[in-house]
Amino acid sequence: EAGVTQFPSHSVIEKGQTVTLRCDPISGHDNLYWYRRVMGKEIKFLLHFVKESKQDESGMPNNRFLAERTGGTYSTLKVQPAELEDSGVYFCASSLAGAREQYFGPGTRLTVT
Amino acid sequence: GNSVTQMEGPVTLSEEAFLTINCTYTATGYPSLFWYVQYPGEGLQLLLKATKADDKGSNKGFEATYRKETTSFHLEKGSVQVSDSAVYFCALEGGFQKLVFGTGTRLLVSP
Numbered sequence: 001e002a003g004v005t006q007f008p009s010h011s012v013i014e015k016g017q018t019v020t021l022r023c024d025p026i027s028g029h030d031n032l033y034w035y036r037r038v039m040g041k042e043i044k045f046l047l048h049f050v051k052e053s054k055q056d057e058s059g060m061p062n063n064r065f066l067a068e069r070t071g072g073t074y075s076t077l078k079v080q081p082a083e084l085e086d087s088g089v090y091f092c093a094s095s096l097a098g099a100r101e102q103y104f105g106p107g108t109r110l111t112v113t
Numbered sequence: 114g115n116s117v118t119q120m121e122g123p124v125t126l127s128e129e130a131f132l133t134i135n136c137t138y139t140a141t142g143y144p145s146l147f148w149y150v151q152y153p154g155e156g157l158q159l160l161l162k163a164t165k166a167d168d169k170g171s172n173k174g175f176e177a178t179y180r181k182e183t184t185s186f187h188l189e190k191g192s193v194q195v196s197d198s199a200v201y202f203c204a205l206e207g208g209f210q211k212l213v214f215g216t217g218t219r220l221l222v223s224p
Contacts, residue, residue: 004156031210042117043157043202043214056211091157093212100145100164100206106156 002026004105006092012111018080021108025074025094031055032075033095033102034067038088046090049075050097082112115140115207119215122200126193126222134188134218136177136203144205146170146179146186147212152199160188160201198222 005024013019025032034046046065047057051072060067064083069075079086089109093102120135138144148160148170161170166181175190186203203215 006156033211035212035214037217040217042216043204043212045211045213048211056209059211093157095210100210101147101159101162102212103159104149104157 004092004094004103006090006105006108008108009106010109010111012113013082014113015084016081018078019082019110021077021079021090021092021110023075023077023092023105025092026103028096029094029103030072030097031095031099031102032069033093034075034077035059035091035093036088037091037107038085043091046077079110082110084112086110087112115144115205115213117203117205117213117215119201119203119218122217122219124218124220126220128195128222128224129192130222132188132190132193132197132220134201134203134220136186136188136215138184138186138203138205140184140205140207140213142208143181144207146177147204147206148175148177148186148188149202149204149214150199151202151217157202193220193222195222195224 032049037043045059048055049069089107093104145164150160161172163170163179204212
């Protein structure tokens with residue numbers, strides 16, 4: 001069974017540009033989460049999808065971040081326009097309905113210069 | 114709100130030494146507790162978990178016991194190996210399905 005995959009693994013962009021991160025969850029997992037780790041600090045929750053609906057987006061830092069989950073399958077996280085403080089590692093995770101155990105992808109390292 | 118506090122790293126040990134990484138938490142209700150590990154160049158992997166007080170999670174020689182009275186979930190291993198070098202994250206899930214993580218503790222094991 002394939003795990004959670006994320007693309008790209010690393011992205012370097014200039015301040016003001018747009019970047020789109022993609023996450024493919026484990027097949028059959030209704031729950032999809034985005035987290036990020038900035039500057040070696042704690043990993044922080046961004047948002048949670050149940051199928052195609054946003055269940056909780058309380059961790060989204062501001063309206064420069066837009067997350068979508070098309071048809072309840074893969075998800076994208078767009079940052080527009082990117083700022084220096086957006087640099088960090090963005091993790092995606094998924095879980096089965098009703099399960100507390102989340103499976104993480106390898107992360108996307110975003111560097112904004 | 115919910116929070117997790119981990120000991121600062123890095124923790125540097127020689128092979129076969131005993132490992133303890135401290136983790137304490139603040140939460141309302143009865144959270145589930147987790148340890149995740151990130152090996153160099155890889156993503157987060159679930160190492161072990163405990164879902165109620167006095168539960169002991171274990172995997173790959175690592176253990177952690179859910180202590181409600183001290184709100185702790187310390188990670189231990191009796192004899193570390195070089196291959197255990199990684200960053201370890203303590204986390205809780207407080208019923209709203211989102212994980213709350215500590216800052217991570219880097220473990221460096223030398224031969």
